[in-house]
Amino acid sequence: MKIVVDAMGGDNAPEEIVKGCILARDEYNINIVLSGKEQEIKKILDKNTTSNKNIDIINAEEVITNEEKPVLALRRKKDSSLVKALNAVKNNEADAIVSAGSTGALLSGGLLVIGRMEGIQRPALATLIPSMSGGFTMLIDSGANVDCKPEFLYDFAIMGSIYMQRVMDISNPRISLANIGSEKGKGDKLTNETYEILENSNLSLNFCGNIEARDILQGKSDIIVCDGFVGNMILKSLEGAVAALMGGIKTELTKSTKSKIGGLLIKPALRNFKNKFDYKEVGGAPLLGVKAPVIKAHGSSNDVAIKNALRQAKIFCESKVNPLIEESIMRR
């Protein structure tokens, strides 16, 4: 198996990306192709490993940034680390791609360069949210598509269910619709129509009805299905609240000597708690519905996060998620 990695994407690229690839190669016995500035990559490899075995490089002199318009950047920067990595997958020189760079560019590239799977109208970004009960909850779509139709959300449910079974090892994963109330009949036109489709599906989906946004972190469902606009709002609200609270508590703790001492004593407890929510352990968010596994690693990924994203890409390939999705889509 060969996985291509966008070595120049992410806040800590290329250093942490390359180091993560070395870790993954050593631990998972996979072949890695690094796409990016060859000289820089070589220097980091030389510094961090004695052997370049199973690591190839595709030289690419350009880098696509978060600030660029995705489609335009893909078209103009043919010599970018991302475009070259995407082409490697398209030309069957790699089985899967991992990038911590621009989400928009990776999503557009997955769609335009690698291409949609047959029968899938809208590939979706599936983010795995750590839950208070210890596991992960998938939020699909978490931002790739706006103005969704019910049939898109149906596909999100099918794809998410297969992924959670095969990659995250959850048997019969619970599927819920993000909604403003838990009873049937609540919500907007889109959720009501999607509810009907999911309830009457001929596939063996474990549809559990609606879920309110306040219950998402409680691990009451394995898969939360929604329009990408709504998914983005949920995800960013959660992120914003966690950041605001952790920051706010820290500020309060510095306000008196007593609380400063208390703060020192509870530091390990706070760290434990923070680790629960650690994106680095998940790896990344898969883009489901394209012809090859595409994993979006967190923008601030360090070497461990990249290693885990590569592990995820490996299981994604091995567990035949895509053939299973194709087969379900044909039967739906």
Add this chain to the structure above:
Amino acid sequence: MKIVVDAMGGDNAPEEIVKGCILARDEYNINIVLSGKEQEIKKILDKNTTSNKNIDIINAEEVITNEEKPVLALRRKKDSSLVKALNAVKNNEADAIVSAGSTGALLSGGLLVIGRMEGIQRPALATLIPSMSGGFTMLIDSGANVDCKPEFLYDFAIMGSIYMQRVMDISNPRISLANIGSEKGKGDKLTNETYEILENSNLSLNFCGNIEARDILQGKSDIIVCDGFVGNMILKSLEGAVAALMGGIKTELTKSTKSKIGGLLIKPALRNFKNKFDYKEVGGAPLLGVKAPVIKAHGSSNDVAIKNALRQAKIFCESKVNPLIEESIMRR
């Protein structure tokens, strides 16, 4: 001024509701009408005040619960505390209404009994979210309307702007659109069309463009405009994250003797922090766009929360928010 209060609505009704009314009467010099079971209300009054001056009672033997279908309940329970309170406003026996009971029933009642203001197609629920910078940010609509059209969101912006100026005393309040990215052109059809309208409005609205959900708690805007489905998702995600984090940290703090001691030392700091997010200080969420001030107090309101909701209703009346909205709607 006379404000009618649903004495039977809310988790702590009628005890805390009645006590809150006594506090408000004493502090703000307003007339209060309590709608609910007369005998129960009288007992609580007798226990908590020596004088029933400026407090009237409308006897109502029924109570509408959170579990009932709003419109059906309003139709069937003519002798409920909520329906009788709504009728008091409709018949000009009271200037405004406050309820901590079923949100759905109050919203439907505002619409069906009190009625929409002329020119307003969709009244909206405006929730005031405490921000990390100390003030409040209004989220409008936070759940009254799904499947909104751009012109509804335009009205939300107008109504929110007037309320924040007049009741919350913020001059030239900043208005933002909840969106998946900050640049113009991001988002779904609804937000894009609303953006155009807000940008080209002939009213002097302080439109500041898009805001991402992660920035909502940072106080970067005074008013966040969105569809009610989206608003509900944002609000419940924030609530869920705060609850999960506070709960999670508490659990971690009990895991070792060291963290237990630390936990005791930081208790005041945590309490300070929690107070920042205290809904009791805000009062409640106004339903904007109906003919009289309607305030939804938090379901778990205690006496202080009710007192503050009454203060808010009083300012809502005095500051002529509704005539100003009418005037703006006519000019838009």
